[in-house]
Amino acid sequence: MSDRYLQLDKLTLAYGDTVAVKDLDLAIAKGELVALLGPSGCGKTTTMRSIAGLLGPASGRITLDGDDITRVSANKRNVGLVFQSYALFPHLTVYENVAFGLRLKGIGGKDLDAKVSAGIRSVDLSKFVDRKPAELSGGQQQRVALARSMVMEPKVLLLDEPLSNLDARLRLEMRAELQRVQKETGVTMIFVTHDQIEALALADRIVVMLNGGIEQIGTPEEIYNKPVSAFVADFVGFENVFALENGKLATSNSLVDLSGPAPQAAKGLAWxxxxxxxxxxxxxxxxxxxxxxxxxxxYLLDTPLGAIKAEVDAELPAHAIGATLAFDLPLAAAAPLSRYR
Incomplete structure (x- = not known):
């Protein structure tokens, strides 16, 4: 497996004079399922649009399977794209929606039917081939869009916020469906999301983005348990984040002693x-x-350290608003941060 199947080298992307992504370096292995995770405006969708060929870079290079595709038009990149809105043709049946791209490539007859039928079977929609999008649930429409892209046998499949339009139950089902299809086909898949739970549940690796750059790359376990910056820590649920100064917690108005020595080289701590x-x-x-x-x-506590968020078992006695409580931030449980900004 090539660990540089898809590679972005010093990629800078702009809308007019506004730089959205600057000097981005990223390598993705063949067969990987990668999430681009971050808040709105961080550059993740812009990066995906560039990979798809919908936005030309101001500078930098994109290579796919050894070929430079930086200036190759979108329709010649062999990159699939599933839009957030699914973009299905409302007047066409499931079969015809899935067949649409293949017909444009000149495929017909038995070859067309075999590819379309296999694609529809892969997303478990064989019973719905004659239905139109309006007759399908949101999850079924998502699967049609997935099948339509997969039958084109793309080298990379891009998904833009693929589960955001689904309710909680369907979201769980589609997570499993995406994982199954990706593992069975081996397609390299990149999906954009602002939902950290979705990224943690689906991805082999997560690329956390902020302000047009990469804050951290790692496995879900690494991102969840070992955030490297205050931003990543807060984004994945470490809601009590402090800078360190001279081995002490830095609050808005003082430095507070820890119960022991701070981890070496740590710029901050998070709980x-x-x-x-x-x-x-x-x-x-x-x-x-x-x-x-x-x-x-x-619980949300007002403290000399600032606001502290705590969570305990519900079976424990409840504390009323206004109650004064002792609390501790155990040093052994803290995540050390190599960057604080």
């Missing part, structure tokens, strides 16, 4: 709400807000 110990510890805070979340109860 998930679940890591905060309530009821004992060297710090005190006042309950400003509380919410019941099924198995857990969440």
């Amino acid at each position: 998930r709400p679940r890591m905060v110990i309530l009821g004992s510890g060297p710090f005190q805070g006042t309950v400003r807000g509380t919410s019941f979340a099924g198995d857990t109860r969440e």
Whole structure:
């Protein structure tokens, strides 16, 4: 397997005078399922549009399977694209929607039928070949769009926010469907999302983006457990994030001693709400807000450190708004950050 099947070298992308992505370097292996994750405006969709050939770079290079495709037109790149809106033809049946691109390539007869039927079977829609998009659920429409791209046998398949239009139950089903199709076909797949849960559940690797650059690349486990910056930590649920100065926590108005020596070279420390110990510890805070979340109860504390978010088992006694509580930020549970900004 080539670990540089798709490669972006010093890619800079702009809309007029506004630079959206600057000097981006990224290598993706053949057969990988990669998520571009980040908030709106971070450059992830712009990067995907450039890979698809819908946006030419200001500078830099894109290579795919050894070929330079930087200036190759979109229809000659052999890159598939599934839009957020699915972009199905409302007047065509499932069969005809899936067949559309193949017909444009001049494929017909038995070859066409074999490819279309195989594509429809791969997304489990054989019973719906004669239906039109309006007669399908959102999840079924998503699968038609996926099959339409897959039958073209793309070298890379790009998906723009593929699950954002689905309800929670269908989202879970389509996650499994995307993983199954990707693993069975071996297609290299890149999907854009702002949903960290979706990225963690689906991807082999996650590329976290911010302000047109890459903040961190890693496996879901690495991103979730070992964020390298304050932004990534907060984005994946470490809601209590502090800078370190001289081995102490830096708050808005003071430096606070830790219970032990700070990790070497760390620029910051981060704790998930679940890591905060309530009821004992060297710090005190006042309950400003509380919410019941099924198995857990969440608290927002006003403290000399700033706002602290804590999460405990719901079966524990509840604390009222206005209550004063002791708490601790255990050093052993903290994620050390190599960057704080």
